[in-house]
Amino acid sequence: MPELPEVETVVSILNKNARNKKIVSIDVVYPKLIKTEISLEDFKKRVSNKIINEVNRIGKYIIFDIGVDVLISHLRMEGKWYYINNLELINQKHIELIFYLDNDYMLVYHDTRKFGTINLEEKQFYKFKEPIKKLGPEPFVKEVNGLYFSNAMSKSNKYIKTVLLDQTKISGIGNIYADEILFDSKIHPENKANNLSIDNYICIYNSSKKILKRAIELGGSTISTYKAGHGISGKFQNELKVHLRKGENCFNCSNKIFKIKVNGRGTYYCEYCQIKY
CATH class of the missing domain: 3.20.190.10 (MutM-like, N-terminal)
Structure with a gap:
């Protein structure tokens, strides 16, 4: 997607x-x-x-x-x-x-x-009007920071992975990049959003900007049947740390990457690097 x-x-x-x-x-x-x-x-x-x-x-x-x-x-x-x-x-x-x-x-x-x-x-x-009026801001917007992430997400008792995918809170983060953002910020995808601290949200915010910026620079990720078109293929899939890497060694700790379902979405993570609170 x-x-x-x-x-x-x-x-x-x-x-x-x-x-x-x-x-x-x-x-x-x-x-x-x-x-x-x-x-x-x-x-x-x-x-x-x-x-x-x-x-x-x-x-x-x-x-x-x-x-x-x-x-x-x-x-x-x-x-x-x-x-x-x-x-x-x-x-x-x-x-x-x-x-x-x-x-x-x-x-x-x-x-x-x-x-x-x-x-x-x-x-x-x-x-x-719909469908645009319901969208939250992107991580790149000047007014958005770690405190904004916390205010938008910390009242929810849903998993943080699920909340990151909620386009009404922050727009633009999908399944691939949610996995990569949570790995980069060292946060387990099954942490409840209301259990995370402001420092956790600052990490998620910083990782969101970093991961999305790098993915844009590389033209996105060419995965499955998605192609940008006209001979242009994304190259960020070559830098994925956890997504689609089930059973492979973590680049940080060398333990195996796990795959689970979080609200029906395939979710990849390292249980040693990503802390569960």
């Missing part, structure tokens, strides 16, 4: 290729992709002949600025955007949406699982 670093990489690719291109026409292959309550004809009218001014990101959401409106894309499990001039380059069975651009290229949304979503909202209001 694409997480914040992977989505940041996708945004960079889209800006490089599709920015300032006009959407001449649209083919909505899978209408359920569009989550805004609007007819397909009205959707096409509001998006056709609009220029993609810029592509941004909020949390794991991709924001296409098309003037008065924005398109909000969430890739979910396996969604991908392709900038191509020939549909034969991809598996056409999983194409859900095609934007035909004014340079004879296409911006194609492709999703083997069909979990992805697109919303069309007015630009001046979209941050105050």
